[in-house]
Amino acid sequence: MIKKKETVAMLLAGGQGSRLHLLTERTAKPAVTFGGKYRIIDFPLSNCINSGIDTVGVLTQYQPLALNEYIGNGQPWDLDRTYGGVTLLPPYQMNKRADWYKGTANAIYQNLQFIDKFDPDYVVILSGDHIYKMDYADMISAHKHSGADCTIAVFDVPLAEASRFGIMTLGENNRVVEFTEKPKQPKSTKASMGVYVFDRAKLAAYLEADEADEKSEKDFGKNVIPAMLNAGEKLFAYEFKGYWKDVGTINSLWEANMDLLGERPVLTLRDKNWRMFSRNDAMPPHYVGSGAVINNSIITEGCEIYGTVINSVLSAGVCVERGAVVRDSVIFGNVTVESDAEVDYSVIDADTVVGKGAKVGAEMALAKGITLVGGGLCLPDGVTVPDGAICGADMIKELSGGKNK
Amino acid sequence: MNAVGILFSGINENSVHELTKERTMASVPFGCRYRLIDFTLSNLVNAGITHVGLITHYNYQSLMDHIGSGKDWDLARRRGGFHLLPPFVTAFTGSGAAQLWSTWLEALVGVRDFIYECKEDLFVLSDCDSVCNLDLDSMIRSHVESGAEVTLAVKTAYLTDGTRNLTVVASAPDGRITDMIDSLGMPGGYADVSLKLLVTGKRFITEAINAAISRGYRDLIKYIQLRTSEGGDCRVFRFDGYFARVSDLTEYYRCSMDLLDPDIRRSLFAVRNRPVLTKVRNSAPSTYINGSVVRNSLIADGCVIEGTVENSIIFRGVKIGKNTHVKNCILMQDTFTGSNVYLNCVVTDKNAVIRDGRVLSGHETLPFFIGKNGSV
Numbered sequence: 001m002i003k004k005k006e007t008v009a010m011l012l013a014g015g016q017g018s019r020l021h022l023l024t025e026r027t028a029k030p031a032v033t034f035g036g037k038y039r040i041i042d043f044p045l046s047n048c049i050n051s052g053i054d055t056v057g058v059l060t061q062y063q064p065l066a067l068n069e070y071i072g073n074g075q076p077w078d079l080d081r082t083y084g085g086v087t088l089l090p091p092y093q094m095n096k097r098a099d100w101y102k103g104t105a106n107a108i109y110q111n112l113q114f115i116d117k118f119d120p121d122y123v124v125i126l127s128g129d130h131i132y133k134m135d136y137a138d139m140i141s142a143h144k145h146s147g148a149d150c151t152i153a154v155f156d157v158p159l160a161e162a163s164r165f166g167i168m169t170l171g172e173n174n175r176v177v178e179f180t181e182k183p184k185q186p187k188s189t190k191a192s193m194g195v196y197v198f199d200r201a202k203l204a205a206y207l208e209a210d211e212a213d214e215k216s217e218k219d220f221g222k223n224v225i226p227a228m229l230n231a232g233e234k235l236f237a238y239e240f241k242g243y244w245k246d247v248g249t250i251n252s253l254w255e256a257n258m259d260l261l262g263e264r265p266v267l268t269l270r271d272k273n274w275r276m277f278s279r280n281d282a283m284p285p286h287y288v289g290s291g292a293v294i295n296n297s298i299i300t301e302g303c304e305i306y307g308t309v310i311n312s313v314l315s316a317g318v319c320v321e322r323g324a325v326v327r328d329s330v331i332f333g334n335v336t337v338e339s340d341a342e343v344d345y346s347v348i349d350a351d352t353v354v355g356k357g358a359k360v361g362a363e364m365a366l367a368k369g370i371t372l373v374g375g376g377l378c379l380p381d382g383v384t385v386p387d388g389a390i391c392g393a394d395m396i397k398e399l400s401g402g403k404n405k
Numbered sequence: 406m407n408a409v410g411i412l413f414s415g416i417n418e419n420s421v422h423e424l425t426k427e428r429t430m431a432s433v434p435f436g437c438r439y440r441l442i443d444f445t446l447s448n449l450v451n452a453g454i455t456h457v458g459l460i461t462h463y464n465y466q467s468l469m470d471h472i473g474s475g476k477d478w479d480l481a482r483r484r485g486g487f488h489l490l491p492p493f494v495t496a497f498t499g500s501g502a503a504q505l506w507s508t509w510l511e512a513l514v515g516v517r518d519f520i521y522e523c524k525e526d527l528f529v530l531s532d533c534d535s536v537c538n539l540d541l542d543s544m545i546r547s548h549v550e551s552g553a554e555v556t557l558a559v560k561t562a563y564l565t566d567g568t569r570n571l572t573v574v575a576s577a578p579d580g581r582i583t584d585m586i587d588s589l590g591m592p593g594g595y596a597d598v599s600l601k602l603l604v605t606g607k608r609f610i611t612e613a614i615n616a617a618i619s620r621g622y623r624d625l626i627k628y629i630q631l632r633t634s635e636g637g638d639c640r641v642f643r644f645d646g647y648f649a650r651v652s653d654l655t656e657y658y659r660c661s662m663d664l665l666d667p668d669i670r671r672s673l674f675a676v677r678n679r680p681v682l683t684k685v686r687n688s689a690p691s692t693y694i695n696g697s698v699v700r701n702s703l704i705a706d707g708c709v710i711e712g713t714v715e716n717s718i719i720f721r722g723v724k725i726g727k728n729t730h731v732k733n734c735i736l737m738q739d740t741f742t743g744s745n746v747y748l749n750c751v752v753t754d755k756n757a758v759i760r761d762g763r764v765l766s767g768h769e770t771l772p773f774f775i776g777k778n779g780s781v
Contacts, residue, residue, distance in 0.1 A: 036690035037706070075476065076685070262694070263711075269689035270707070276689070282477075282682045284674035285437035285705040285719075286691070287667075294699055300690035300706055301438075313690075 003083045005055045005118040007140060009048050010111070012104055012194075013041060013128035014061030019249045022374035022392050023349055028060065030128030031067040032253070033332045033350065035260050035269060036300040036315050039070060040247060042278045043133070044126045045077045045086070050274055051136035053124065055084030057114050059107045061091055061100060076279040089114060103218030109207040115200065123203050125220065127194040131256045131267070132244040133274050134195070139238045143197040148236040150202065150228060152176060153195035155244045164246075165191035166221040168237055176235040181221035190237065192221060193244060202233065243267045250370050254347055257313040257330045261296050283316050291322060307337070315350070324354075328364045332375065345387065349375030355383065362387035408456075408527035408545060408604070409485075410449040411520070413512055414442070415462030420570070420652045423774050424754065428467040430534035431459075433651075434737050434755070436664050436673075437705035437720050440471050441651075442533040443683045444673075445602075449529060450478050451679040452541035456485030458519055459533075460512045462492055462505065471684050478682045490516045510617050510625040517614050520607075528610050530625075532601040536649040536660060538673050538681065539602070544642045548604040555609060555629055555639040557582065558600040560648050565593050570652060572599040572626060580640040585630050599626075600644060647672045658752060658772045661718050661735050664703055688721050696727070712742070726761070733769070751775065 017029025024032065030041035041058075048056050056079060060067055073079075074086030089111050091100050101107035108115075108125065115123055122143065124136055134153070143151040154168060162183070168190045169178035178187070206224050210216050216223040228235060243266060247253040259266040269276050283302030288294065293308040302317035307324035317334040320326055324337040325344075332350040337343055341354045344361040347370060354360060358379045361371035369388035373379070377392070383399045385391045414431040424433045431442035442459075449457055457480060461468060472478075475487030492505050493515030506512040509530065513520065520528075527545060539558065548556035559574045571588035573596045588598070616622050633639050647669050649660040663669050674681055688707025693699070698713040707722040712729035719725075720737045726744040735752045742748070743761035750767035751774075758780035759765070765781065767773030775781060 076687075261692070265692075270709075275687055277687050280685055282680045284670065284681070285703045287665075287670065288699040288702050288704060288714075290701045292699065294693045294697060296695045297693045298690045299693065299704075309693075 003118075005084055005120050007053050007055070007122045007124060007136075008084075008115050008118050008120040009044075009053045009056045009124040009126055009136070010108055010115070011041070011044055011048075011056055011058045011126045011128055012107060013058050013067060014064075014101055014107065015127070015129060016062045017129060017248060020253065021250065021390050022372055023250075023253075023347070024063070025374070025392075026063055027066040028062045028064060028128075029248070031070055032247075033315055034131060034247070034253070035257060036298050036313055037280060038269075038276060038278045040131065041067070041071070041128045042077075042276055043131055044128060045071075045074075045079070046274075046276045047132075047134050047136060048124075048126075049077050049079060049277070051134075051138075051140075053136060054079065054081055055118055055120075056086045057089045057111060058086060058128075059089045059101065059111065061107075064088075064090060070279055072279070077277045084118065087114065103223075104220045105207055105210050105216075105224045106218035108203070109211050109218075112204055112207065115204075120200050123198045123200050125194075125196040125198065129248055130193065130244060130246055132193070132240075133242060133271070133276075134240060134244075136195070136197075139195070139240075140197055142238050143236070146173070146236045147234065148197075149199045149233040150225070150235045151197040151238050152179075152225070152235065153193040153240050154190045154237045155193050155240050156189050157191040159186065159189050162186035162189050162191060166194075166225070167191055170237050174237040174239065176225075176229065176237055179221070179225045179229055179235075181219070193240060194220075195240075196220065197238075202228070250347060250372055254330055254370055258311070258328075260298055260313060261311060281316065289322070292320075302334075307339075329361075338381070344371075346371040346373060346385075348373040351375050352377045352379065354379045355381035357382045358384070360385045360391075407525050408452075408454050408529055409523045409525040410454045410457040410529045410531070411513070411516075412442070412445060412449075412457065412459045412531055412533045413462075413509055414459060414465060414468060414533055421654055421657050423654050423752075423776065424657065425464070427464060427777060429462060429464050432465075432468040432471050433534070433657075434720060435536060435657075435661065437703050437718055438686075439681065439683050440468075441536065442468065442471070443681055444536050444538065445531050445533040446472075446478055446480075447679070447681045448537070448539050448541045449531075450480065450682060452529075452545060454529065454541075455480065455482060456488075456523070456525065458488045458490050458516065460490045460492070460506075460516055465489075465491070473684070477684050488519065490519055508624050510613060510623055510628065513610065513625070514614055514617050520610060520614070523607070526607055528605050528607065530603050530605065534650060535600060535602075536651075536673070537600070537644070537646060538676050538679055539600075539644050539646065540679070541602075544644075545604050547642055548640075551580070551638075551640055553638045553640040554605060554632065555582075555637075556604045556642050557629075557639065558602040558644050559597040559641045560600055560644050561595055562598045562648075563594070564588055564591060564596050564598070567591075572601075573597065574599050574641055576641045580642075582629070582633050582639040582641060584633075585626055597641065597643075600648065601650075604642075654752065654772060654774060655770060658735065658750075658769065662716070662733075664718065665701055665716060670703075686721060697725075712744075712746075735772075754779065757781075 013030040017024040079086040166181045171177040286303035289306035292305045304319045306322040307320040315333040319336045321339040323340040328345045338356045341358045345364040346361040367387035374392040380400045415429040474481040480487035568588045575584040651657040691708040694711040697710045704719045705721040712725045717734045722739040729746040740753045742759045747764045753775040754777040757775045
C-alpha cells in the first residue's frame with residue numbers, strides 16, 4: 001500500500017546544457033560541479049527536503065550515468081524512504097511504442113502514472129539547472145491561499161536579459177495575464193523561474209490535451225501555460241526575492257561560483273537552517289603548506305595547497321603545487337596544477353592535470369573571455385592555452401604537436 | 406568476508422580525562438573531522454567486514470550520535486551491519502552490586518548471546534582508540550594460512566623506562582607468541598607492543614567465554630598466555646605503518662601534530678582502496694577572507710578564516726577572526742575566536758569561545774586546554 005502524499009515534486013534533469021560545452025559533453029547539466037562540493041541538482045533536491053517534500057521524481061534523459069550514480073538511493077538528501085523518496089525516471093518503452101522525452105511537458109506526461117501512485121493534491125515542477133535556495137512550502141501555501149490552478153515562481157531579471165526567459169505580464173493580486181516564452185520584445189521583467197505548482201487534476205488534463213495536439217512542442221512555457229491562460233484558468237505568480245541564478249552558460253556558472261566569495265557573500269551555503277546536502281567522498285581535511293598564499297577563496301576537503309590561490313573556488317581533491325598560481329578561477333574535483341603553472345580566469349573540469357609551467361588563460365582584466373579546459377586531460381608542461389579558448393582533447397593534441405611531445 | 410568485528414569502546418577512558426569527561430575515547434575528535442573510532446571502523450570495513458558489534462562502556466551518547474545507523478560506513482544493513490551493544494549489567498546480580506565490565510573478556514561474557522548468534526567463523530577484536538590504516542585483510546589471510554588460534558597485531562616501538570598501559574609481546578622467529586608482559590615492569594628499549602587488535606576463531610572465543618564463566622578468568626591476555634604455555638598456537642602479525650594511541654593530552658597534541666607531516670598523512674589517508682570513513686556533516690567548504698594567512702595547517706570544511714593560522718589543526722566550523730594569530734593549536738568543532746586574539750599551543754574542545762583580544766599560550770609539553778563550551 002502506498003500512502004497518500006500531499007505534494008509530489010518532479011525534477012526535470014534531462015537537459016543537455018549545450019552552452020556549457022565540454023562540461024556537459026559526458027554529464028547532464030544538473031550533475032555539473034558547483035561551489036566546491038556540490039552539484040547543481042543539490043539545490044533543488046535540498047530545497048525539496050528542506051521544504052518538507054519527500055517524494056521526488058527525477059526525469060533523466062541526456063547522459064544520465066553520472067547523474068544516476070550521484071543521486072543513487074537519495075541517501076545524502078534524506079530521500080531514501082520506504083514511502084516516496086527519490087525515484088529516477090528515465091524514458092521507457094511502452095506496449096506499442098517507445099519515446100524519448102520530447103519536451104518538458106511530454107516528460108511529465110509520460111510519468112503521470114508515477115504521480116498518480118501517490119495520489120497527490122499538488123505537483124511541483126522543478127528544473128535542475130538553477131542555483132537558488134527557496135522554500136517551496138511557502139509557495140504551495142500561497143497556491144492554496146489564492147485557489148490557483150497553477151502558480152508560477154517569478155524573479156525580477158534585468159530588462160536586457162529578459163528575452164532569455166519566459167516573461168509574464170501580471171494583473172491584480174499577481175494574477176498572470178500573459179505569458180510569452182523568450183520574447184524578442186519583453187513587456188516586463190517578471191521572469192519564470194521554471195518552478196510551477198500545479199493542481200494535480202488540472203495538470204493531468206492539460207498534459208493530456210497537449211499530448212493530443214500534434215502542433216505542440218510539448219513544452220510548459222510554450223504550450224501548456226499559454227493553453228491554460230487561453231482557457232481562462234487561474235494562474236498566479238509567486239514572487240521570489242532571494243538569490244536565483246540560471247547557470248546555463250560558462251559565464252553565469254563562473255559568476256555564481258564567485259558569488260560565494262567574500263566576507264558577506266551574495267550567496268551563502270552556511271545557513272544552518274537551510275543546509276545544502278551533497279554526496280561526498282570521504283576525503284581528509286585540506287592541507288595548506290608553508291609557502292602557500294590563499295586570498296578570498298573557497299577550499300574544501302582533500303585539497304593540498306602549496307602555491308597561490310586568489311579569488312577562486314576549488315573543489316575536493318585539488319592540488320596546487322609550489323609556485324603555481326590559480327587566480328579568478330573555478331577548479332573542479334581532483335585537478336592538479338603542477339609547479340609554476342598559472343591558471344587565470346578559467347574553469348577547469350575534473351581530473352585534469354595542468355603541466356609544469358603551463359599557462360592557462362590570461363589576467364581577467366585583459367582576457368577575451370573565460371578559458372574552459374575539459375575534464376580528464378593532461379596539459380603538457382609549458383604549454384599556453386589562450387584566453388577565451390575552449391580546450392578539449394583536440395586542442396591538447398594540437399598544442400603538444402607543436403612542441404613535438 | 407567471513408568475519409565479524411567486535412569493538413570495545415572505553416578501556417582507557419581516564420587517560421585523556423580532559424577530552425573524555427563527557428565522551429568515550431572512541432569518540433574523541435581527531436584530525437579535523439574524525440573521531441578515533443573512525444580509524445578502526447574503517448579498517449574493518451575496508452577489509453570487507455560488514456558485521457560489527459560495538460560494546461560500549463560509560464558515556465556513549467556522543468558515540469551513538471556519531472555512528473548512528475552506521476550508514477556512513479556502509480554498515481546500515483539488513484544482514485549483519487552495525488550493532489550497538491550497550492554494557493550488560495543484570496538487575497539480578499547474584500552477589501554484590503552490578504559490575505560494569507573492565508576487561509575484554511568480561512565484556513565478551515556480557516555479549517555472549519550476540520557472539521553465539523554470529524554465523525561467521527572469524528572474529529576480529531579491537532579497541533577503538535588507535536590511529537592507523539592497517540591492511541586487516543592481509544592480517545586475516547595470514548591468520549587463516551598459519552592456522553593459528555589467535556593472531557595478534559604488534560608493532561615494534563621504543564619504550565622508555567616504566568611505560569604504562571602497554572603489553573609487550575615476545576615471539577619466536579616463526580611468529581609464535583612466547584610471552585606477554587606488562588610494559589610497566591620492562592626496562593627501556595625496542596620491543597614489540599600489542600596493538601590491541603586480534604583475529605581469532607569462533608571456537609576460541611566460545612572457549613574463552615566458557616573458561617571465564619566456569620573458572621573466573623577475567624583477562625583475555627592472561628587466557629591467551631595460558632593457551633600458549635599449554636602449546637597453543639598464537640602468533641603475531643607485524644604492522645610497520647604509522648600507529649598512534651594517545652595516553653594523555655600531551656600525547657594527543659603530539660599525535661595530532663604528526664598529521665602535518667606529509668608522509669604520515671599519506672600513510673593514513675592516501676592508501677588506495679582504504680579510505681578513512683567518517684560521519685558526513687554537510688558543512689559548506691571553508692572560506693578564506695582577504696587578508697588571511699595560513700601556513701602548514703590542516704583545515705576542515707565549514708571554517709571562516711580571516712586571520713593567521715600556523716602549524717595548526719582546525720576542525721569543522723571554526724572561525725578565526727581578524728588580526729587573530731593562531732599558532733601550534735588544535736581548535737575543535739565550532740570554536741570561535743574573535744579579533745586580535747593570540748593563541749599558542751592551545752587545545753580547545755567543541756564550541757569554545759575566545760573573545761576579542763585574549764592572549765593564551767601553553768607549551769608543547771603541556772598544551773593549554775579549554776573544555777567543551779568553555780569561554781575565555
